[in-house]
Amino acid sequence: MPCILLTGATGYIASHTWLALLEAGWDVVGIDNFCNSSPRVLERLAELSGRVPSFVEGDVRDAQSLDRAFALGQQRWGGVQAVVHFAALKAVGESTEKPLEYFANNIGGLVATCQALQRHTAADQPLRMVFSSSATVYGKPEQLPIREDAPLSATNPYGATKLMGEQILAELQRCDARWLIASLRYFNPVGAHPSGRIGEDPRGVPNNLMPYVAQVAVGQRERLNVFGQDYDTPDGTGVRDYIHICDLADGHVAALRHLFEQGRSLTVNLGTGRGYSVLEVARAYEKASGREVPLHFAPRRPGDVDACYADPTLAAQALGWRARRDIDDMCADSWRWQSQNPRGFNG
């Protein structure tokens, strides 16, 4: 089986994808600078897979670090045959305070990774790259569910880096037919591996709903702030398309298979197609955890939309992939991770 290089390899989505790839029989090399993850992830991956992870600590903006990762792939598995580029900074609020850091890291890192892939691929071989894009590229969606041909826009610097990332990769393809690109537009990944050994470990106050709810349920935070209860949704709270992290990981395996077997690029939504409101998530979490999640209603946050969910048809048709796990699975697996690791990878 081919060897895949994962950038941002010890992060939340990459660590679950790493396991899914190993389970599907692929070989994996990882690179990460730990700017938003813990080296302990590697110990957990070893424990879960029974294999010592092939890993290089380094920054993807640094050509030499990337060269070391490709060399490790060459030495262990005869060469890297595709890259999944997860490495990025991802906090929307922070991106408006430090836009240049986001451009330098997310755009600079993508370009350096593409250059390294090109450097380490023979001239007659395809350049296969999977890119972590996001539903944020749809800006404020005009129509629901969101199809891949919906209008695109960026509402903050983070979103701009995802939109620009897709554009850079599309230009590469136009200039050189060897590039095979899968741009995956993730909706809202949540939950954890069912073992409870790896999961999302946000630093500081969580930016996303489910890790926040998890910290309330485990007693680290007093209550859940619900921003807005007058949205145009059945219960007035915002509706989003949450996708179980293991379904998302399987989506990467399917996208890589598509690049290897079909030899065609694609841009595709990875979501369930079903939205859940903030109140529905809080109730499902109470059920999964047996703990109360006290609520505090607060005004809307600027920029938030009523509802956002994917049309997952293209993913089913092109990749033969669809999400299988429901909100109860998402909450049960999140709770197992949170209750067994209340301080994340630090305890």
Ligand SMILES: NC(=O)c1ccc[n+]([C@@H]2O[C@H](COP(=O)([O-])OP(=O)(O)OC[C@H]3O[C@@H](n4cnc5c(N)ncnc54)[C@H](O)[C@@H]3O)[C@@H](O)[C@H]2O)c1
């Ligand atoms: N989690 C989400 O809600 C979500 C939604 C849509 C898209 N995405 C995208 O998916 C990707 C992975 O997200 P995640 O949630 O796993 O985030 P994460 O922060 O857990 O993982 C990103 C990893 O990249 C590493 N990293 C960042 N910059 C790096 C650099 N210059 N060199 C080496 N490593 C670097 C970090 O240390 C971290 O381990 C990101 O590109 C993110 O923008 C995430």
